Amino acid sequence: MKQIPILFVIIFLFCFSCKKEDKDTSTNLTEIKADSVAGMPLDTIYADDNSETSLDWDxxxxxxxxxxxxxxxxxxxxxxxxxxxxxxxxxxxxGAEKINTEKGTFSWDESGSVIVLHGLEYKPNQYKVGENHLVQMDRQGKVVEGSLASKYILQKK
Known part of the structure; x- marks a missing residue:
């Protein structure tokens, strides 16, 4: 008779002492941002990846x-x-094919992929920066499309 209560106690302890542990293998965005590579947060590594910071544009x-x-x-x-x-x-x-020279400063747009030449009026002043080339944009700041699009590319020397 003494064995039955002891057996119930053992079963009771066994059942309630074992917890099912949920392991979620999915990863959400906040966990990714909290992770790091070589001590640097992932959002820092990819946040500044644009033409200005990633290309040898000069x-x-x-x-x-x-x-x-x-x-x-x-x-x-x-x-x-x-x-x-x-x-x-x-x-x-x-005519005489005179060379016009203009000098000034430029800035990058918010995306870090387009430069804007300051002080140029009545002519295109924006260029989309790519790997070893620039794409001259129209006066409204849009990339030229259509059959002449390839004619607006300046290659790096």
């Missing part, structure tokens, strides 16, 4: 863009790390 870019009343516009654009530029343009097939 240098000399050149190309010939379309022109409404000439054969084309030869462009040479020098971008410097101190955020200054030198822009040389020449209208090919139009």
């Amino acid at each position: 240098g000399v870019y050149a190309g010939i863009t379309p022109c409404a009343n000439c054969k084309g516009i030869e462009i040479e654009l020098v971008l410097r790390k101190d955020k200054t530029f030198v822009l040389k343009t020449k209208y090919v097939g139009k």
